[in-house]
Amino acid sequence: MKIALAQINPIVGDLDGNAAKIIDFIRRAEGQGAELVIFPELCVTGYPPKDLLLKPHLIRQNVAAVERIAAACGDIVAVVGYAQPNTTGEGRDLFNAAAVCSQGRILHSHGKRLLPTYDVFDETRYFESNLASDVATVEIAGRPVQLGFSICEDLWNNEQFEGLRLYHDDPIADLARSGAELLINISASPFWMGKPRERIRIFSSQVAEHAVPLVYVNQVGGNDDLLFDGGSAFFAADGRLAAQAKFFAEDLLMVDLDDLDAARREPCLDPLVSVRAALVLGTRDYVRKCGFDEVVLGLSGGIDSALSAALAVEALGADKVHGVAMPSRYSSAHSLSDAEALAGNLGIDYRVIPIEDSYQALEAALAPHFGDRPADIAEENLQARVRGNLLMALSNKFGWLLLTTGNKSELSVGYCTLYGDMCGGLAVISDVPKLMVYDLARHINASAGREIIPEGTLTKPPSAELRADQRDEDSLPPYEVLDGILAGYIEQEMSVEAIAETGFDRATVAEVARLVDRNEYKRKQAALGLKVTSRAFGTGRRMPIAARYPS
């Protein structure tokens, strides 16, 4: 049997465009002799469709799209993810289903059983669980095959939770017991650093346990904050990874069950390389799926904006990226020279807009109200907000999407200015901790074999330059300490006490935790950020604002 793994990058809600892409991939699969072609979870709507699923007309249009796709299928069998109306009269309106299409018809639909509702997932908000895990007999290339369908989480079961038995059921065991010859899992599995290898480990062990081969087809592409890395794969019945599609790109991977050794097996990426690829794809997809072509960002001479600019150039091309330096009275000479060197290295448009006159005009307007109060955070933020205002004016005038460049460490503790440097539609590296920002920057220079990010940017002490001689370490612990504490507090939900016990100063831990908690209001209004860790701010971390936090 020849199987095509159609790893596509759909646009959320674009039912016509996604259906056209699916039909195009079916044609290409047929052209390569495929008898079975498999698409990702909810590929007709794109994943995650969120509350678009509450629109009854979207549901009707998604069913009509599957019917069009089925009509385009002759002998080939196509498996397509869509939102299937629940006609039982009980429970939620929809199933998250796989439609099996052939001979012009939808032969069969199989709904998802385990509905993730944690982290970034809200599936029980929309879907009813399909309590049966039935095997379907499907005629492929003239012979009946017992197919065992599962959707994403069904395959993970409780393996991912380290001892927690969240789910009562085991869909894969049920399918194996029911005589499945081939397991088919359609997924939209969001990336975080380390997940691709985790996936292979878990899937391989599931397959080996049940001794049934598995085709796994994952979505690829960025949809808002979530990045899908692809890496669709075929596992032989002994659990061996026999074929693997590309990471971070669309792919049509052919697997001939009678000649597994000939199958293509794209390599896994190193974790840091995968984060870079994820950020590049996420930036490209967000910009383009929003209908933009060009982007603008502020260049401070610092490491965060330098990395963001380099990633934007990889994503969009140097001619689509505009960098703006906005020096103030507190900017050091190297800030401008480093920003200029970066722009030169990247080959991007570079402009300088001094903020001094605008800042002074605002200061003068406020002077009657501020009186003789000493300068404080108000004046610092005023500068950052003049910069935000200038960048947004360029964005509005020229139709460039503004990228914001803060990292996860500073967003965690609120070391950033709301409506200032937080202005922007996309936060490219807001889920990247500061130490990893340096790692990525060095990796970019190393892989280019030349200086992209200027050496000065890499070596000087980080500073917001909003007052004379300011350095990050005046306000924050060294990043080695800060990032360690944040990993415990945010990703692992550890208490102050528990983090201190791992070897950090208790008072420092308590202060970092206090800063994280009290800056929830800033993150409420932060730009959407690309998720690359196991716990990102945004949809995966839902915190109250007007609240007290336990230590």
Add this chain to the structure above:
Amino acid sequence: MKIALAQINPIVGDLDGNAAKIIDFIRRAEGQGAELVIFPELCVTGYPPKDLLLKPHLIRQNVAAVERIAAACGDIVAVVGYAQPNTTGEGRDLFNAAAVCSQGRILHSHGKRLLPTYDVFDETRYFESNLASDVATVEIAGRPVQLGFSICEDLWNNEQFEGLRLYHDDPIADLARSGAELLINISASPFWMGKPRERIRIFSSQVAEHAVPLVYVNQVGGNDDLLFDGGSAFFAADGRLAAQAKFFAEDLLMVDLDDLDAARREPCLDPLVSVRAALVLGTRDYVRKCGFDEVVLGLSGGIDSALSAALAVEALGADKVHGVAMPSRYSSAHSLSDAEALAGNLGIDYRVIPIEDSYQALEAALAPHFGDRPADIAEENLQARVRGNLLMALSNKFGWLLLTTGNKSELSVGYCTLYGDMCGGLAVISDVPKLMVYDLARHINASAGREIIPEGTLTKPPSAELRADQRDEDSLPPYEVLDGILAGYIEQEMSVEAIAETGFDRATVAEVARLVDRNEYKRKQAALGLKVTSRAFGTGRRMPIAARYPS
């Protein structure tokens, strides 16, 4: 039996403070002769605790708080909502439970069965459903009583969904069948206009059907975007509303089952009055629970900022509210005079900060880049952002929380400037459609018996005044039309076609829908807004951004 309905306003996450308040109410209930005292759902943590529930140390502290509360109970029986650890080893970590405390101990815990996961609710993210609806025998005033416990949604069952059978179970029927003598429902039921009467209708019908009396205790207060209106009540076995607590205020309502006629029954509020009270309470609680004392807002002379200021004064007192007029070259004379008149009527601090010099300085900085391009939205937004910058500077310098003043109609279609007039920590009226803004303003004047909101503000055509002779109706349909279309599109998820069929011009409907969809990115970064309709932006409406929307 004497029952006390303890309708409290907890702070989310403030375990010690909430426990102290609960013990204080228990003492007061005892002082009034109560034998049973009942508190709201999750009152120990405050509702909704959101991802604070993922912190294991918070869960431990919440259990310890219930133990302290139990230790404070002698003969009185107290029913307290908390997060109960799930020790079955299967499913999610927690139950959303009612603890029955007496004689120094937790006698019994009852978990919630129906876990709402729609609109603003995410309960299956945290809680396991308690599949049993058992009746508990509890000794009250020396005699065993069969109590039937339910938590919030358990009492609503499918009644609220107009024909949809979302839930398979019927907990109240099970309790009645099992011999409950008294139904106890602890709730944290968020307000929207019309919900208090809906609640009475549904509860009364549930009680009458099963012929068992019901004590219903609701949380009161604002927690972020959600407003809890209280209105705790006792329903006699025939479904009659026999006692009702205050709306929008803490209360301790005594109900003597042997003398129901003596029970206090606070009146329901008219819908418009209830929205006003909700916004006042929501503003007060957000400001104070965030640790602020004073607020600042821009006064444009228009209706939105006037209403927001009036509500803020009701919430906090005139001496806590600072109004700032920020005239530009495009401001009409009446803008300043109306703003000044409003401030005078309210008795608040009033300042004028012209934006012309700051605007010109920014324009000059941008001139080399803008060249001879005609003025457009970039220049309009620049003015709004100068104002946002000035207001935030005052906020930072004086520690005043900035209120933003946009209404739901303009937020829907994006008729507002990100980082400009959208700056602020709380959007007081961002869930109030424009026509209701007028209704509320007139109601405030009428109930004061004098002009609070100036007549000129009420009668002049709405304008953003960001260019010469600009009026809202240059860009938007008349608000009578716009609000009608938005109600269909946002609250009822109707298609363009379906809305047009109710009597609106199809092209106008399509354009409004397009504006709603394409401005999702602005709402992503909008301030938290107080929910007063059945569908508000924010946690109850989760839309993708980089997406296409079906019409």
